Structures are given as structure tokens and as C-alpha cells.
Amino acid sequence: MDWQALSVSIRLGVGTLVVLLPVGLAAGHVLATRRFRGRAIAEALVAVPLLLPPTVLGYYLLTSFGARSPFGAAFEHLVGHTLAFSFPGLLVASVIANIPFVVQPIQRGFEAIPPGVREAAACCGLTPWRRFLRIDLPLAWPAVVTAAILAFAHTLGEFGVVLMVGGNIPGETRTMSIAIYDRMQAFDDRAAGLMAAVLLTVAVAALATTTALSRRIGRRHG
Amino acid sequence: MDERTLAVAIHQATPVPIDVTFTCRPGEVLGLYGPSGSGKTTILRTIAGLHMPAHGRVSVGDDVWLDAGTGLVRATHRRRVGFVFQDYALFPHLTAIEHVRIALDPLPARDRDGRVAHLLAAVQLADKGRRRPAELSGGERQRVAIARALARDPAVLLLDEPFSAVDRVVRRRVQDLLATIQQSLDVPVVLVTHDVDDIVRFASHLLVLDRGRALACGPVREVTTRADLAWAGEGAGAGAVIDARVTDVDHARGLATLAFEGGLFVAPAATLSAGCRVRVRVPARDVILATDVPAGLSLHNVLPATVTAVTPDAARRQASVQLAVGGERLLAEITGDAVDRLSVQPGRRLYALIKSVSLQVRPLT
Numbered sequence: 001m002d003w004q005a006l007s008v009s010i011r012l013g014v015g016t017l018v019v020l021l022p023v024g025l026a027a028g029h030v031l032a033t034r035r036f037r038g039r040a041i042a043e044a045l046v047a048v049p050l051l052l053p054p055t056v057l058g059y060y061l062l063t064s065f066g067a068r069s070p071f072g073a074a075f076e077h078l079v080g081h082t083l084a085f086s087f088p089g090l091l092v093a094s095v096i097a098n099i100p101f102v103v104q105p106i107q108r109g110f111e112a113i114p115p116g117v118r119e120a121a122a123c124c125g126l127t128p129w130r131r132f133l134r135i136d137l138p139l140a141w142p143a144v145v146t147a148a149i150l151a152f153a154h155t156l157g158e159f160g161v162v163l164m165v166g167g168n169i170p171g172e173t174r175t176m177s178i179a180i181y182d183r184m185q186a187f188d189d190r191a192a193g194l195m196a197a198v199l200l201t202v203a204v205a206a207l208a209t210t211t212a213l214s215r216r217i218g219r220r221h222g
Numbered sequence: 223m224d225e226r227t228l229a230v231a232i233h234q235a236t237p238v239p240i241d242v243t244f245t246c247r248p249g250e251v252l253g254l255y256g257p258s259g260s261g262k263t264t265i266l267r268t269i270a271g272l273h274m275p276a277h278g279r280v281s282v283g284d285d286v287w288l289d290a291g292t293g294l295v296r297a298t299h300r301r302r303v304g305f306v307f308q309d310y311a312l313f314p315h316l317t318a319i320e321h322v323r324i325a326l327d328p329l330p331a332r333d334r335d336g337r338v339a340h341l342l343a344a345v346q347l348a349d350k351g352r353r354r355p356a357e358l359s360g361g362e363r364q365r366v367a368i369a370r371a372l373a374r375d376p377a378v379l380l381l382d383e384p385f386s387a388v389d390r391v392v393r394r395r396v397q398d399l400l401a402t403i404q405q406s407l408d409v410p411v412v413l414v415t416h417d418v419d420d421i422v423r424f425a426s427h428l429l430v431l432d433r434g435r436a437l438a439c440g441p442v443r444e445v446t447t448r449a450d451l452a453w454a455g456e457g458a459g460a461g462a463v464i465d466a467r468v469t470d471v472d473h474a475r476g477l478a479t480l481a482f483e484g485g486l487f488v489a490p491a492a493t494l495s496a497g498c499r500v501r502v503r504v505p506a507r508d509v510i511l512a513t514d515v516p517a518g519l520s521l522h523n524v525l526p527a528t529v530t531a532v533t534p535d536a537a538r539r540q541a542s543v544q545l546a547v548g549g550e551r552l553l554a555e556i557t558g559d560a561v562d563r564l565s566v567q568p569g570r571r572l573y574a575l576i577k578s579v580s581l582q583v584r585p586l587t
Contacts, residue, residue: 116309117314119272120305120307120370122297123272123303123371124299124374125299125302125328125374126299126324126325126327130327134324139313
């Protein structure tokens with residue numbers, strides 16, 4: 001059992017959520033409630049990581065992390081080391097790979113609120129920010145929790161992008177999925193099996209939690 | 223003009239063509255009446271800032287909410303409107319108390335609780351404050367929507383078909399409740415409806431809309447007695463609406479006497495009591511014209527009348543006849559043949575005959 005890998009995976013999952021949830025809430029709300037030019041393109045862009053093979057996504061990220069790209073060069077200049085094959089680079093990759101898993105459920109959650117409810121809130125004198133906090137967020141709460149759990153579980157399981165961008169550096173970029181692959185390559189079936197069981201448990205627990213939560217909130221709201 | 227008068231002008235070609243200008247003074251209830259698709263709801267939404275017309279101006283006294291000419295648009299949450307939506311649009315996650323409180327948030331917490339209790343009591347929901355919409359009946363939800371709309375002390379109250387989604391008994395109760403509240407409110411009230419009953423019961427003024435244009439606008443009794451308007455044609459039919467007072471109730475005979483500016487009506491006593499103010503709707507189809515006072519009839523109401531206008535329909539099969547009865551007007555719908563036989567023309571003196579049971583009498587609170 002590679003505890004270090006578990007720690008990297010959890011840090012990556014939590015870090016992804018910390019960065020992506022606020023972005024997902026904002027983007028999901030805009031996509032659900034506003035009509036603007038280029039909305040269809042924005043929605044398509046959000047969905048791209050869903051369809052792109054992880055290795056292709058990894059390839060492009062790795063290229064843009066390199067010292068020859070402006071983004072990579074800027075990061076290296078500021079931080080002192082390259083993004084590629086580092087935890088921060090892994091985090092950037094994970095955030096991008098998880099955009100659809102966070103934005104889409106949140107967008108659907110906001111879309112499920114009848115527009116009249118939001119208009120009624122405006123007629124009650126609520127500012128846009130207070131409408132978001134008092135009306136939109138409480139009503140879309142199950143969708144937000146679902147998005148968070150989906151993204152977390154997906155981060156734990158991500159393999160292709162992580163291998164491409166992060167490589168397999170213990171304590172830095174070796175996540176659970178990579179460690180399982182690593183142990184299998186070394187014919188260490190016991191360690192691989194144990195870690196696989198841990199990930200399986202996490203996945204089942206995540207699904208059970210989302211189901212129970214959405215049912216409970218559904219009952220409360222009738 | 224009162225400094226709190228609502229003034230509205232809207233001109234747009236799309237999405238629904240609208241071309242209207244009107245005002246509504248505090249204490250007035252302006253009914254926007256017309257078939258669906260005539261732009262009623264869009265007008266209401268424009269006042270609230272939920273719709274932006276191509277050209278238009280909305281103001282309450284000196285306070286300008288919208289002036290498309292100068293590009294001035296005040297956001298909905300900064301307009302002091304109370305809006306009762308057709309489907310109520312309640313907040314599923316909030317209790318009745320929270321519905322009212324959320325609209326009161328600018329107030330200090332101390333004053334808030336008292337006001338919440340007062341408003342819920344006003345809509346008779348004091349004992350159901352802790353329930354969410356899913357735990358309330360249709361009529362109760364409607365009253366939560368009303369309390370919420372009143373909470374922020376609106377400068378204008380907007381009602382979008384507020385009675386359409388509940389059954390007849392509840393409808394009558396909420397109409398009474400809203401009429402009581404309206405009298406103490408003293409702000410302009412705009413009511414969208416396609417039901418004549420709402421107009422008779424509730425509106426003081428009437429704007430008849432057809433495909434976004436105002437066919438007529440004015441006090442209810444003037445608009446409902448115009449012979450050139452087939453405005454209520456598709457619903458309950460045309461008919462004059464007249465304000466009257468119950469002068470006498472004869473319980474033995476089961477009849478009430480109602481005094482209006484043109485004379486007396488006799489109507490079924492029902493639940494009427496002497497001294498109470500009523501609105502009487504006289505359906506034009508139920509008014510019979512006669513050249514003499516006939517003898518041996520069962521009906522009670524024989525009113526001397528003078529013809530003031532005759533408007534035949536396109537095929538000349540039927541005609542709308544406007545009659546002056548004292549200071550009031552009545553409408554009668556008769557056949558083209560009757561127009562010829564009785565030589566009905568402006569200035570002609572006739573008698574209007576109306577069965578007492580044909581009179582639709584609504585007590586005013």
C-alpha cells in the first residue's frame with residue numbers, strides 16, 4: 001500500500017475542487033441563466049475534455065507547459081521550475097480535465113430552477129448576488145454536491161492525463177491510479193489489489209453519498 | 223396628477239406587438255383585459271423591469287424606472303414593485319415566514335418580525351407560517367405570494383391573473399381578501415385578467431387590449447357600456463357594470479332593492495344587507511327593449527331609457543344598443559330585425575326590461 005500515492009491523490013482531488021468549484025459555480029450560473037453571443041461555443045468548449053482522449057489532452061497540456069510556450073515560460077520564470085512533471089502542473093491538468101464534470105451538473109442544477117422564481121426574487125428587492133446566495137445556491141445545492149463528488153472521484157481515477165503530464169514521481173506526481181499500474185508492472189499483485197480496493201470503496205461511497213443526499217434534499221423540497 | 227401615479231408607455235413590434243399608453247393613480251385598480259397573446263403580461267413585466275421594450279417609458283411620479291429614449295433602465299430589484307405571478311413563483315426551500323422576511327431584509331431585524339406577523343395575519347396565514355410551499359394548498363400558496371408582494375411596501379402592485387389557478391370558492395375568498403387589502407394600500411394596482419368576473423369584482427378602471435393596442439381605456443362603467451366594443455364578446459359577453467347601494471332587503475319576498483344613478487334595480491336578496499355597496503353587471507343579452515310598459519309580466523325591472531347609440535355587427539344580424547338610464551348607461555344586445563321593428567335609433571325613448579335573476583350582483587367590501 002503506497003500511502004504517499006494516496007496522499008498525492010487526495011491533495012490533488014481537494015486542490016482541484018478548491019480551484020474548480022468557484023469557477024464552476026460562476027460558469028454554470030452564467031450558462032444557465034444568460035443568453036449571449038457565443039454561448040453555444042462556450043458550452044462546446046466546456047465539454048471538450050469529456051470527449052478528448054486523455055493522452056491527447058495530456059499531449060497539448062505538456063506542450064503548453066514547456067519552456068517554449070509563453071505560459072510555460074512565464075510559470076518557470078515566476079516559480080523557478082517547470083510545470084511539467086510537478087504537482088502544480090498536475091493540478092492545472094486535473095482542473096482542466098474536470099471542467100465538464102463540475103460545470104455541467106451545476107449548470108443543469110441552475111437550469112432546473114424556474115426562471116419565474118428568480119424573477120420573483122428580483123421583485124422582492126434581492127440584488128443579483130443575494131439572489132444567487134439565497135435562492136439559486138440553496139435550490140441547486142444537490143447538483144453542486146454531485147459535481148464536487150464526481151470531480152473528486154474522477155480525479156482519483158484519472159490515469160492518462162496524469163501519466164502524460166506528471167509522469168511517475170513518488171510523493172510529487174505518483175497518484176493512486178499510477179501506483180496501481182506501477183505495482184502491477186512490478187508483479188506486486190497484493191499492493192495493487194489493496195489500492196484498487198481502496199479506490200473501489202471511495203467510488204461506491206461517493207455514489208452512495210450523492211444518491212442519499214439528493215434524495216434527502218429532494219424530500220425536504222417536496 | 224398625483225406624485226405617485228404610475229405612467230406607462232410601451233411601443234414595440236416584437237416579440238408581441240404592443241402600442242399602449244396609460245396611467246394609473248394610487249387607489250385605482252386598472253384591469254388589463256384581453257385575449258391571450260394581446261400583450262397583457264408583457265406590459266406587466268415591462269413595469270417590473272423583467273421585459274425591455276424597444277421604445278417605452280415607465281415612471282411612478284417623478285421616479286423614472288425606464289426611459290428607452292435616454293437608455294435609462296432601473297434594475298428590477300431597485301424598482302419598488304409587488305408582483306403576484308400567475309403560477310405564484312414561490313421559493314420551494316423557504317417557509318411562508320421566510321418568504322415575507324426575505325423581501326423585508328433591508329429593515330432592522332427588530333422591526334422585521336412584527337411586520338412578518340402582521341402581513342401573514344393580513345392574508346390569514348398566521349398559523350401556517352412555518353410551512354413550505356409543498357405543504358400548502360393552492361389558495362394558501364396564492365396568499366403567500368400576495369404577502370410576499372406586499373412585504374417591501376410596493377409603490378406599484380402588479381397582479382398577473384392572480385385568480386386563475388384556484389377553484390371558484392377559493393377564488394371568491396381571495397378576491398375579497400385582496401379587495402380589502404387594496405383599500406388600505408393606496409398605491410396603483412394593475413391587474414391582468416381575461417375574466418370579466420375579476421373586472422367586475424375588483425377593477426375601478428379598464429383597459430381593453432387587442433393585439434397590443436388599447437381598444438378602450440377608462441372607468442369600468444364607461445368602458446363596459448360602450449356600444450362599439452365587442453370587447454367581452456368571446457367570454458361572458460358584453461354588459462354594463464354599474465355601482466349601486468342596497469337600500470332595502472325584503473326577506474319575506476327574497477328581494478333586494480338597489481339604488482343607482484339611473485333608478486332602482488330589484489335583485490335576489492341572497493346574502494345582501496341594507497346599506498352595503500354593490501357592483502351590478504347587466505349582461506347585454508338579458509336586456510329586453512319595449513316601446514310600452516307591458517302588463518302581466520313576471521319581471522321586476524322596467525326602466526325608462528333613451529337610446530344613445532346603435533352599433534350593428536358586420537352582418538347586421540345583431541346590434542349593440544347603448545341606453546341612457548338616468549345618469550347611467552346600459553347595453554342591450556338585440557337582433558337586427560328588432561332594431562327595424564322598434565325603429566331603434568339614437569334619441570328613441572324605450573323601456574329596458576331585465577329579469578331580477580339576470581342581474582349579477584357583487585358586494586363590494
